[in-house]
Amino acid sequence: MKKNNLYIGLLYMALGATCLWFTWSTENSIRSLLFGFSGAGLIGGLNLIWKYFYWLSPKRKEIYKDKLEEEKINLRDEFKESLRNRSGRITYIVTLLIITISIVIFSIIGSLGFLETKLLVLYLSILWIIMYATGIVVFRILLKKYQ
């Protein structure tokens, strides 16, 4: 396994520890967020370091080599790539639908006076427009390469 993984693991742990130190030493409203970051950093870092030493063992060298090869094939496999593209397209459409339905539901909730939803509806509307426009713009940019 590449030594980079060890360094990244150590970096994650250092960032996690820094966040943990800030969580304990300061009293502010972002404490819970910092605590979340520290957990993610420490656990993620520990996981990377453990994996590094686990796969470093000479008896696992061949298994690791096969695992890497399999990962490489899985990543470059053209059939899986086409499935990933299709899944991305479906996810994009489903997300647009969910946002549209959410806008309608929150608008109704807001207009009935149950909750103040103006900002949320505005945010969701902007998100919908950005997603829709990005889809079109990216497609046109990609198409332009072949003209």
Add this chain to the structure above:
Amino acid sequence: MKNNIRKLRKEIGLTQEDMAKALRVTRQTINAIENEKYSPSLELAFAISELFELKIEEIFFLNRGGKENEEK
């Protein structure tokens, strides 16, 4: 796009797994091609023809007139 990969593969005693390894693709890709659910890229089609030591048109053919080609 039709093909006779399953028949050719069995003739030389390869499993889907063996074929996938030789072509550096996943077994699912071979399965999808054999079941005509997926048409491979030109690059993969050439790799398959090299593996079977046959011309591409002896392995792949369009639906139209495919049966006739297969019998030849």
